[in-house]
Amino acid sequence: MGASTTAGGQSGRPTYPPGLRGLARFAAERRAALLVAFLLILVADAATLAQPIVTGHLLDAVIGRHSIVRIVALLVLIFVVGAVLSGIGGFVLSRTGEAVVRDLRVRLGAHLLYLRIAEHDRRRSGDLLSRASGDTMMVRSIVTTGPVTAVTGAITLIASLVLMARIDLMLLGVTVATMAVSFGAVFTVLPRVKPAALQTQASVGRLIAVLDRSLRAIRTVKASRAEERELREIEEQAAGAYSGGLKLSRIQSQITPAITLGVHGSFLVVLGLGGAQVAAGHLTISQLISYLLYLTTLAVPLVSVGQLMSDLQRGLVSFNRVNEILNLELEPVFAGPAQELETVAHAAPGGAAEITFEGVEFGYSDRRILDEVSFRVTPGSHTAVVGPSGAGKSTLLALVERFYEADAGRVLIDGRDVTEMPLNELRRMIAYVEQETPVLAGTVGANIRYACPDASDEAVDAVVAQVGLTGLVRRLPDGLDTDVGDAGVLMSGGERQRIAIARALLGQPRVLLLDEATSQLDALNELAMRDTVRNAAGPRCTVVTVAHRLSTVVEADKIIVLAGGRVAGSGTHQELLADSTVYQELVQGQLLPAAVVPHGRDAAGAEGRQQLDAFDTSDAFDDAEEPEVLAAGADALEMWRRAQRGTPGMRWLEP
Incomplete structure (x- = not known):
C-alpha cells in the first residue's frame, strides 16, 4: 500500500462506527473470501450431518446380514470429502485472517504516519504500537473465523435438531431442556468479559508505552540509576494485564465446561431414556445410535458459539481501540486525487520564498x-x-x-x-x-x-x-x-x-x-x-x-x-544591541562571546578572525580529534577572544 493510496484515504478510505455495526461493515470488505470459506465449510458440515444417517443404515445392514460394501464405501467417501473441504475452508479462513491483520496494520500504520502532530503529542507511542500489534490480532478472529463459525454452526445446529426431531421428539425435548440449563449459566458470565478485556488491553498498551519510554531513554535511565523505578512501573502495568487476563481465564473456564457439561449430560440422559425406548420396541438400535451421533455433532457448534460469544466481547474492545485511531482526522496532504509524495532530488519550482x-x-x-x-x-x-x-x-x-x-x-x-x-x-x-x-x-x-x-x-x-x-x-x-x-x-x-x-x-x-x-x-x-x-x-x-x-x-x-x-x-545584531533590552540581556547570558561582537575591532582581532576563516574553509574541522588541529583551532579562537574582551555591555567567560 503506497503513500498515495493512504493519503488519498482521508476521503477515499471508509471509516467505521464503533461496536458491532462498525465491525460488520469492516468484515463486509472481505465478503468474497468469507463466502468461499463459508460454502466450503457448510458442505463439509453437511457431510458430517450425513454420517449418522449412513452409520444407521450400516448398522441395519449388519444386523440384517446384508452387504455393507457400498455403504462402507459411501461412508468413507463422506468422511474424506468432509475432511478435505473442511481443511480447504480452514485454509481460506486463515489466509483471509492474515490478510485482515496485514491490511489493518498497514492501514493503521499509514494512519499514524499521516495523523496530525497534535494527536501524536497527546498519545503515547507505546500504546499506539500495542494497537498495531496485539489489538489487530484480536480483530482477526472475530472478522474471519467468528462470522463463518457462527453462521455454519447455526445452520448445522438447526439441521441437527430437525434430523433429531425426525427420529424422536421426546428425546429432542429432553436434549433441549438439558442444553438450556447449561447455556443459561453461560449467559450469566458473558457480561463480565468486556470489562476484563478492556482492562487487559489497556494495561498491555500502557506496559508497552512504559517499555518504549524506557528503551528510548535507556542511557538516561542507567545514568539516573532508575532501573528499579522503571521496573516497578513495568511490574504495575504487567500486574494490571495479568489481573485482566486472569479474569478472562476464569470466565472462559466457566463457559466451555458449562457447554460441555450440557452436551455430556444430554448424552447420558438420552442414552438412558433411549435405551428404555429400544427395550420397549418404540425405537430401533440404529435410530438410537444415529440420534446419539447427532447429539455429539451438536457439541462442536455449541462450544464454538460459546467461544465466539466470549471472543466477540474481547474482539470488540480491540476493534474499538483500533477504530478509535482510524477515525482520527488526518493531515490534508493532498489537494486532489491521490498522488505520490515528491521525494526527488531537485529544487522545488521558484526561488527563495517570502x-x-x-x-x-x-x-x-x-x-x-x-x-x-x-x-x-x-x-x-x-x-x-x-x-x-x-x-x-x-x-x-x-x-x-x-x-x-x-x-x-x-x-x-x-x-x-x-x-x-x-x-x-x-x-x-x-x-x-x-x-x-x-x-x-x-x-x-x-x-x-x-x-x-x-x-x-x-x-x-x-x-x-x-x-x-x-x-x-x-x-x-x-x-x-x-x-x-x-x-x-x-x-x-x-x-x-x-x-x-x-x-x-x-x-x-x-x-x-x-x-x-x-x-x-x-x-x-x-x-x-x-x-x-x-x-x-x-x-x-x-x-x-x-x-x-x-x-x-x-x-x-x-x-x-x-x-x-x-x-x-x-x-x-548591532541595532538590537543598541535598542533592545531583551536582546542585551540575552547577549549578556551567552557562553560564547567571541562571535557576538562585530569583526576586526583591532589588529589582533583581525588576525584572529583571519586565522579562523582559514581554518573554517579547510577540511581541518573534519579531523577534530587530531591534537595539532585542535591546537591550531584553539589558538585562533583564543586570539579572537582576547581581541574582543572589555566590550561594553558584555559578560565574558574567562578561558
Missing part, C-alpha cells in the same frame, strides 16, 4: 504561546529567531511547516496562506532540521538521502562536503554505507546534526528552517557550519534559524527577538 506572519496567535490546550506575532522574512535572507526558553521560537517553525495551525492570524509564504496550500506542495519547498536532529536506523547515506532517495552520488558528495562530513565519511569503515545504529546512537550528537543538515540541503529547498541545528557542535565546527548556513541563504533559499547561542545567529541579515509570546524587537 515568509510573513500576520497577527498570529497560537496556544497548546489552555496555554497561550504566541500572541499577535507579526513579522516578515524577505526572500533569500538569513533570519534568526532568539528569545528566552518557552518564548515560542520552535512553535514559529512548526506553524510554517503546518505541523499546527494558527488559532488566529495568518502565516503566508509568497503571499499564500499556508492553510490553503496542499501540504504536499508546502513541504516540498521547505526543509526542516528539528531540535532533536533525529537520525533513523540505517546507514549514513540512507539518512542523507531520506528526503530524496533518488539523489545522485555526486549530489550526496556535495552536501557531505558542504556540512563538513567528508573526513568522517572517509574514516568510517564502510563510508556512507556505515550503519548509524538505532536512532543514530553510534554517531555523536554533532555528527547527527550535520547528517540532518545534509539531508535538508540535499533537497535544494526554497525555505530552510533550522531549530537549534548547531546546538551540539563544538565551537570550531559551529563556526564552519555557520558559514554553511550563511551560504545557503540566497536567490534559491530563505533561511530561518532558531537558536539560544547568539554565536550562531549574529551574522544573520535580521534577528527577531521573541519574549512572552510577542515580538520584542527585530533588526541586525
Whole structure:
C-alpha cells in the first residue's frame, strides 16, 4: 500500500462506527473470501450431518446380514470429502485472517504516519504500537473465523435438531431442556468479559508505552540509576494485564465446561431414556445410535458459539481501540486525487520564498504561546529567531511547516496562506532540521538521502562536503554505507546534526528552517557550519534559524527577538544591541562571546578572525580529534577572544 493510496484515504478510505455495526461493515470488505470459506465449510458440515444417517443404515445392514460394501464405501467417501473441504475452508479462513491483520496494520500504520502532530503529542507511542500489534490480532478472529463459525454452526445446529426431531421428539425435548440449563449459566458470565478485556488491553498498551519510554531513554535511565523505578512501573502495568487476563481465564473456564457439561449430560440422559425406548420396541438400535451421533455433532457448534460469544466481547474492545485511531482526522496532504509524495532530488519550482506572519496567535490546550506575532522574512535572507526558553521560537517553525495551525492570524509564504496550500506542495519547498536532529536506523547515506532517495552520488558528495562530513565519511569503515545504529546512537550528537543538515540541503529547498541545528557542535565546527548556513541563504533559499547561542545567529541579515509570546524587537545584531533590552540581556547570558561582537575591532582581532576563516574553509574541522588541529583551532579562537574582551555591555567567560 503506497503513500498515495493512504493519503488519498482521508476521503477515499471508509471509516467505521464503533461496536458491532462498525465491525460488520469492516468484515463486509472481505465478503468474497468469507463466502468461499463459508460454502466450503457448510458442505463439509453437511457431510458430517450425513454420517449418522449412513452409520444407521450400516448398522441395519449388519444386523440384517446384508452387504455393507457400498455403504462402507459411501461412508468413507463422506468422511474424506468432509475432511478435505473442511481443511480447504480452514485454509481460506486463515489466509483471509492474515490478510485482515496485514491490511489493518498497514492501514493503521499509514494512519499514524499521516495523523496530525497534535494527536501524536497527546498519545503515547507505546500504546499506539500495542494497537498495531496485539489489538489487530484480536480483530482477526472475530472478522474471519467468528462470522463463518457462527453462521455454519447455526445452520448445522438447526439441521441437527430437525434430523433429531425426525427420529424422536421426546428425546429432542429432553436434549433441549438439558442444553438450556447449561447455556443459561453461560449467559450469566458473558457480561463480565468486556470489562476484563478492556482492562487487559489497556494495561498491555500502557506496559508497552512504559517499555518504549524506557528503551528510548535507556542511557538516561542507567545514568539516573532508575532501573528499579522503571521496573516497578513495568511490574504495575504487567500486574494490571495479568489481573485482566486472569479474569478472562476464569470466565472462559466457566463457559466451555458449562457447554460441555450440557452436551455430556444430554448424552447420558438420552442414552438412558433411549435405551428404555429400544427395550420397549418404540425405537430401533440404529435410530438410537444415529440420534446419539447427532447429539455429539451438536457439541462442536455449541462450544464454538460459546467461544465466539466470549471472543466477540474481547474482539470488540480491540476493534474499538483500533477504530478509535482510524477515525482520527488526518493531515490534508493532498489537494486532489491521490498522488505520490515528491521525494526527488531537485529544487522545488521558484526561488527563495517570502515568509510573513500576520497577527498570529497560537496556544497548546489552555496555554497561550504566541500572541499577535507579526513579522516578515524577505526572500533569500538569513533570519534568526532568539528569545528566552518557552518564548515560542520552535512553535514559529512548526506553524510554517503546518505541523499546527494558527488559532488566529495568518502565516503566508509568497503571499499564500499556508492553510490553503496542499501540504504536499508546502513541504516540498521547505526543509526542516528539528531540535532533536533525529537520525533513523540505517546507514549514513540512507539518512542523507531520506528526503530524496533518488539523489545522485555526486549530489550526496556535495552536501557531505558542504556540512563538513567528508573526513568522517572517509574514516568510517564502510563510508556512507556505515550503519548509524538505532536512532543514530553510534554517531555523536554533532555528527547527527550535520547528517540532518545534509539531508535538508540535499533537497535544494526554497525555505530552510533550522531549530537549534548547531546546538551540539563544538565551537570550531559551529563556526564552519555557520558559514554553511550563511551560504545557503540566497536567490534559491530563505533561511530561518532558531537558536539560544547568539554565536550562531549574529551574522544573520535580521534577528527577531521573541519574549512572552510577542515580538520584542527585530533588526541586525548591532541595532538590537543598541535598542533592545531583551536582546542585551540575552547577549549578556551567552557562553560564547567571541562571535557576538562585530569583526576586526583591532589588529589582533583581525588576525584572529583571519586565522579562523582559514581554518573554517579547510577540511581541518573534519579531523577534530587530531591534537595539532585542535591546537591550531584553539589558538585562533583564543586570539579572537582576547581581541574582543572589555566590550561594553558584555559578560565574558574567562578561558
